Amino acid sequence: MKRIGISEYKVKPVLKSLLKLFDKNWGPIEDENYRALADAIFERDEVEGAENSKKILNGEKEDCLEEETQASEESGRPLKRQRQRNPDGQNFVKPKEEPDELLEGHLPKANGSNHTVDHNAEKEKLYTQVDACQSLGANKQEQHTSATSLINEKQDHCQLSAMSRSQQNTSAGTERRSPSHPMRLRDRGKEPVSPQSGKKGSVSGGLPDASCIKKPNNNCGVVLSPSLEQKTNASNTLIKPKDEPITDDTPCSGFPVAKVHPDTLNEGGALSTNGTITDVIPEVLVSHTAQRIDTADANLAAHELINNVEMIDSGLEIDHQPLVSLNTVTSHDGIDIAKGLEKVLITIVNEVNDERPPSFFYIPQNAIFQNAYLNFSLARMGDNNCCGTCSVDCLLLSTPCACAHETGGEFAYTTDGLVKEDFLNECISMNRDPKKHCQFFCKECVLERSKSEDVIEPCKGHLVRKFIKECWWKCGCNILCGNRVVQRGITRKLQVFMAPEGKGWGLRTLEDLPKGAFVCEYVGEVLTNAELFDRVLRSPKGEKHSYPVLLDADWGAEEVLKDEEALCLDATYYGNVARFINHRCYDSNMVEIPVEVETPDHHYYHLAFFTTRNVKAMEELTWDYGIDFDDHDHPIKAFRCQCGSKFCRNIKRPSSK
Numbered sequence: 001m002k003r004i005g006i007s008e009y010k011v012k013p014v015l016k017s018l019l020k021l022f023d024k025n026w027g028p029i030e031d032e033n034y035r036a037l038a039d040a041i042f043e044r045d046e047v048e049g050a051e052n053s054k055k056i057l058n059g060e061k062e063d064c065l066e067e068e069t070q071a072s073e074e075s076g077r078p079l080k081r082q083r084q085r086n087p088d089g090q091n092f093v094k095p096k097e098e099p100d101e102l103l104e105g106h107l108p109k110a111n112g113s114n115h116t117v118d119h120n121a122e123k124e125k126l127y128t129q130v131d132a133c134q135s136l137g138a139n140k141q142e143q144h145t146s147a148t149s150l151i152n153e154k155q156d157h158c159q160l161s162a163m164s165r166s167q168q169n170t171s172a173g174t175e176r177r178s179p180s181h182p183m184r185l186r187d188r189g190k191e192p193v194s195p196q197s198g199k200k201g202s203v204s205g206g207l208p209d210a211s212c213i214k215k216p217n218n219n220c221g222v223v224l225s226p227s228l229e230q231k232t233n234a235s236n237t238l239i240k241p242k243d244e245p246i247t248d249d250t251p252c253s254g255f256p257v258a259k260v261h262p263d264t265l266n267e268g269g270a271l272s273t274n275g276t277i278t279d280v281i282p283e284v285l286v287s288h289t290a291q292r293i294d295t296a297d298a299n300l301a302a303h304e305l306i307n308n309v310e311m312i313d314s315g316l317e318i319d320h321q322p323l324v325s326l327n328t329v330t331s332h333d334g335i336d337i338a339k340g341l342e343k344v345l346i347t348i349v350n351e352v353n354d355e356r357p358p359s360f361f362y363i364p365q366n367a368i369f370q371n372a373y374l375n376f377s378l379a380r381m382g383d384n385n386c387c388g389t390c391s392v393d394c395l396l397l398s399t400p401c402a403c404a405h406e407t408g409g410e411f412a413y414t415t416d417g418l419v420k421e422d423f424l425n426e427c428i429s430m431n432r433d434p435k436k437h438c439q440f441f442c443k444e445c446v447l448e449r450s451k452s453e454d455v456i457e458p459c460k461g462h463l464v465r466k467f468i469k470e471c472w473w474k475c476g477c478n479i480l481c482g483n484r485v486v487q488r489g490i491t492r493k494l495q496v497f498m499a500p501e502g503k504g505w506g507l508r509t510l511e512d513l514p515k516g517a518f519v520c521e522y523v524g525e526v527l528t529n530a531e532l533f534d535r536v537l538r539s540p541k542g543e544k545h546s547y548p549v550l551l552d553a554d555w556g557a558e559e560v561l562k563d564e565e566a567l568c569l570d571a572t573y574y575g576n577v578a579r580f581i582n583h584r585c586y587d588s589n590m591v592e593i594p595v596e597v598e599t600p601d602h603h604y605y606h607l608a609f610f611t612t613r614n615v616k617a618m619e620e621l622t623w624d625y626g627i628d629f630d631d632h633d634h635p636i637k638a639f640r641c642q643c644g645s646k647f648c649r650n651i652k653r654p655s656s657k
C-alpha cells in the first residue's frame, strides 16, 4: 500500500476492520494483490468524502466546494456519455428513462452521492502507479496480480463504454431488417430419452437456447439449405480466418509462450479499443512465436507479462519448449489459449492427432458486433435493481438485499460460491424436460421470420428460464461480494484438449469441481439475429465451426420482439474457452444459466455454465445443446453425435410404442 501511495495511517484501521470481518483470515484480504484492502480504503475515503459533502452543503466548508466539484467532473470524464451521431449520420436519441445527469458525466449512486466517480479516478491513479511499479521491476507475483486487476478493471470500463456506445449508435439508427433470412438456428428438438422412461421423446417444439451453426460438408450443428448454399458461395465477402505460417527459423525471444494473437493490421474490421466490433470479420492470425508482441498495445504487453509469470507460477515446463513448426503434434501444447486474459492459465493440448489450434480472437468478455441493441445504463438500473445501501458482501446479510428479488428473495449462490442445490436442480430439469416447464410462444417469432420469406411458421416456443441476478457497480457491495460470481470470470483450472472420440477440441477441468460450480461464461460477439444470418450468408465456404447461441431466455416479456432486440452470441471469430465445449445428450455435466449483471431487462444477459454434479479432474466438460438429431426434415443438419451418453438422442433404438 505504501508503494502505491497509501499511508500506514490510512491502512491500519481499515485492515483491522477487514481482519475482524474475515475472522482473522488473511486469504480474502491478500487476494488479487490486496484488492479488498484497497477497495475498503477507497470506500472509507468515499464515506469521508460524503460526510465532507454534507458539511459543505451545510455551508461549513464553502471553499471546498469548488475543488470537490472539479474533482468529480475530472474523474467523471471517462464515463461521460456524449451525444453522438451514429455512423449513418443520424442523431443519437437518448433513451427516455435516462436522466440528464448521466449524459452530463455524473454517475449518481443509489444514495445520491457522486463519489463513485472519485473512487474510479482513485483506482485509475492506483493502477497507473501499479504500472510504474511494474516497470521498476517489482517482484513478478506482484506484477502479475496487479496487472491482472488492472486489466480486469480496464476491461470492465471498456465494456461499459462499449455498451453505451453501442446504445448510442443503435437507439435510433437501427433499421428494421428484412425478416427473410434463409438460415435458421436449430430447434431445441426432441425430448430427451429420459432415464425414467427409457424411450424416445417426441418433438418438443422448443426453440434452441443454444444452437450450433455450421456450413455443409462438415459435422457441426447447422447447414444451410441448398439454395442458400449457392448464394453463400457466390457472395462471399468476408475475409477468411487463416493461420499464420510459422517457421522454425523465426527468432526466439525471451517469451517462450505461444499465443493466439489478432493481427490488427489486417484489412477489414477489428475489435476496436472500445470493445465494439465493426465491419467485416478480420483475418485471424495465429502466432506461435512470442516475439510477435505488439508493443504498441499496452494491454497486450501487460498480458505478455502475465503469461510469462503464470507459466513460471504454474511450474509448467513450457519454458523450455522449442519453437517448432505447428506440424509437430505437440508444438502448441501448453500455450495459454486465453493469452493471459483470464485470471488462470488455460492450456491447450493435443495428444490425439496433429490438428492445430483453431484461429480465433480470444476475448474474456462479450463484445458487441454492430447493431445489437443493448439498452442498458447505470441510470436504467433503478433502486429496486440494485442494493445501493449494502456494503462488502451481500451474502452475509441476515435479510437478503434487493438483488435477491429476481431469485425469489434468496440468493442463488451459497457462501462457497456455488449455485444452490434447489435452484440448480430446477435449471437442470428445465433443460432435460423443457416441455414440463413454462414456454413462451411469440405471436410473430423473430426466428421463424428469419427462416422463410414466404410462409412464417408459428413460433415453436421458447423456454422461459430462471435467471440469476448478480450485484453490480451500482450496488454498495464490493467485487468480493458472494453475489458476484460470473462477473469475476474463470477461476478454475481448465484445459482445451483434443477429444479422442472425433468430436474435435473439447474442454476439460484439471481440478475436481463440486456440484454447482461456475466454470465459464459463453463469450462471443453479441449480434442481432439478423446480423448473424447476414454473416452466415456471407461467410466463406468450408469455413469450419460457427458457434451461435440464442439469447431467448426471456422473450416472453415482450409482446413483439424487434429484430434488433433478438440477440445471440457468436463465438466463431471472437470467443472464450466455452467455444470448445462439446455437446452431450441429456446427462451433460454442465448446465447453462442466464445471469443478469448489467441490465435489468433480459434482452441481453450472460450465459454461464455451472456443473450439474461433482466433476473429477481431467473429465471433459459438456453441455446439452438441445439438438433434435431425428429431425431429418429440418434444414439444419446435425453432426453425428459421439457423446457416449446412454441417453444419446442420436442412437437408433428399437422403436417402442
Ligand SMILES: C[S@@+](CC[C@H](N)C(=O)[O-])C[C@H]1O[C@@H](n2cnc3c(N)ncnc32)[C@H](O)[C@@H]1O
Pocket: 212, 214, 219, 220, 221, 358, 502, 503, 504, 505, 506, 545, 547, 579, 580, 581, 582, 583, 584, 639, 640, 641, 642, 643
Ligand atoms: C461448439 S463446437 C465444440 C468445439 C469443437 N469440438 C471444436 O473442435 O471446435 C461444436 C462442434 O463440435 C463438434 N461436436 C460437439 N459435440 C459433439 C458430439 N457430441 N459428437 C460429435 N461432435 C461433436 C461438432 O462438430 C459441433 O458442431
